[in-house]
Amino acid sequence: MAGKVPYVGESNFDAEVLQAKETVLVDFTASWCGPCKALAPVIDKVADEAAGKYKVVKVDIDEAPRLAQRYGIRGVPTVMAFRGGEQVAQQVGLTNLETLRRMAAS
Numbered sequence: 001m002a003g004k005v006p007y008v009g010e011s012n013f014d015a016e017v018l019q020a021k022e023t024v025l026v027d028f029t030a031s032w033c034g035p036c037k038a039l040a041p042v043i044d045k046v047a048d049e050a051a052g053k054y055k056v057v058k059v060d061i062d063e064a065p066r067l068a069q070r071y072g073i074r075g076v077p078t079v080m081a082f083r084g085g086e087q088v089a090q091q092v093g094l095t096n097l098e099t100l101r102r103m104a105a106s
Helices: 013-018 034-050 065-070 097-105
Strands: 023-029 054-060 078-083 086-092
Touching: 013 023, 013 054, 023 034, 023 097, 034 054, 034 097, 078 097, 086 097
Parallel strands: 023 054
Antiparallel strands: 023 078, 078 086
16 A cells, blocks of 8 residues: 555545545655655555544645645645644654554644
């Protein structure tokens, strides 16, 4: 499944993230962003580990500018954790696997 983290957009964000039964890690990213590219393999790894425990999705801020505005995204990458429709954690900038695991468990 490496490299297969699904993208969500403005049309399906609420259904895929806010209405999800499990915790969802959302990677707000952009194709032009160097640190986002560096974070991609870490996101893929945490998604591989997630099976059945939580969900990992990506949002391209250029494709979904209203979502970026709604969540106050000022820098990418920004990873947010959502549980029960609420944002429960946020990490701005390049991060590591351990931080993402903690966010998913928060």
